[in-house]
Amino acid sequence: MIHALANPARFLKLARPLTPALFWAGVALALFGAWAGLTRTPPDYLQKESVRILYVHVPAAMLGMGGWAALAAASLGYLIWRHPLASIAARAIAPAGAVFAGLCLVTGSIWGRPTWGTWWEWDGRLTSMLLLFFVYIAYVALARADADRGGDGRVPALFGVAGTVLLPIIRYSVVWWNTLHQGQSIGLTGSSIDDSMLWPLFFTLPGLALIFAGVVLMRMRAMLAQQKVEARLKRMAAQ
Amino acid sequence: MNHWPFILAAYGATLVGVGGLALASWREMRRAEAAADSLKRRP
Numbered sequence: 001m002i003h004a005l006a007n008p009a010r011f012l013k014l015a016r017p018l019t020p021a022l023f024w025a026g027v028a029l030a031l032f033g034a035w036a037g038l039t040r041t042p043p044d045y046l047q048k049e050s051v052r053i054l055y056v057h058v059p060a061a062m063l064g065m066g067g068w069a070a071l072a073a074a075s076l077g078y079l080i081w082r083h084p085l086a087s088i089a090a091r092a093i094a095p096a097g098a099v100f101a102g103l104c105l106v107t108g109s110i111w112g113r114p115t116w117g118t119w120w121e122w123d124g125r126l127t128s129m130l131l132l133f134f135v136y137i138a139y140v141a142l143a144r145a146d147a148d149r150g151g152d153g154r155v156p157a158l159f160g161v162a163g164t165v166l167l168p169i170i171r172y173s174v175v176w177w178n179t180l181h182q183g184q185s186i187g188l189t190g191s192s193i194d195d196s197m198l199w200p201l202f203f204t205l206p207g208l209a210l211i212f213a214g215v216v217l218m219r220m221r222a223m224l225a226q227q228k229v230e231a232r233l234k235r236m237a238a239q
Numbered sequence: 240m241n242h243w244p245f246i247l248a249a250y251g252a253t254l255v256g257v258g259g260l261a262l263a264s265w266r267e268m269r270r271a272e273a274a275a276d277s278l279k280r281r282p
Binding site: 019023030034038048049050052053056057060095096099102103106107110111113114208211214215218219221222223225226228229232233 | 240242243245246248249250252253256257259260261264265267268270271272274275278279
């Protein structure tokens with residue numbers, strides 16, 4: 001399946017109709033979830049109205065971390081199979097992941113002011129997430145420098161795989177250290193948040209994930225088209 | 240403390256961040272694919 005999709009022509013045939021479908025389905029889900037989160041849920045007894053920020057903050061955090069996991073998987077795929085589409089996928093994921101990691105920090109900071117009384121605290125969760133944001137920026141710069149110098153993409157791929165070390169640190173930071181950030185409230189097996197307040201998250205999370213996927217497809221298509229142009233210009237110059 | 244200015248700021252930042260990312264990616268894709276198509280049409 002992966003090898004079949006790794007053919008650029010086959011990939012483009014699938015990506016062209018999928019790009020708008022994923023993106024607009026994501027927009028619809030995210031907008032509905034945001035509307036529901038702003039108007040259809042009760043305020044929390046402790047956090048009051050500011051709890052509504054979780055409907056954008058939690059998906060941003062999950063996509064910031066999930067984005068790096070996908071980038072690392074694509075990088076590993078490139079290192080093993082040397083397929084250029086895997087390298088393109090990793091490079092397309094990086095800016096989107098950086099934006100979502102940045103949004104996690106910004107929305108968390110905005111939530112912290114009325115809830116904790118501070119915009120920022122150097123605790124384990126916030127600092128490790130900030131590090132992930134910087135690692136994304138470093139990856140984007142490294143991949144661009146590697147492409148400009150005609151590199152084969154191995155160095156950014158190794159960096160992508162090595163960066164996964166941050167993911168368990170972020171995930172378990174609230175367990176390993178005594179932090180201001182609250183412990184895990186949403187896990188794979190359940191949630192400590194009451195259903196009456198949780199449900200809009202089931203729209204904003206898949207909605208923003210679909211937008212993320214649509215954006216990655218747009219960036220991959222752009223990179224494939226740029227490669228076509230460069231190859232064609234080289235052939236024309238050689239004639 | 241009124242929490243609504245903070246809530247609206249968080250949703251506004253998300254809208255600007257995600258909207259800006261999507262718009263920039265879409266424009267880059269359109270520009271690159273238009274350049275590839277115009278080169279393909281050249282003899």
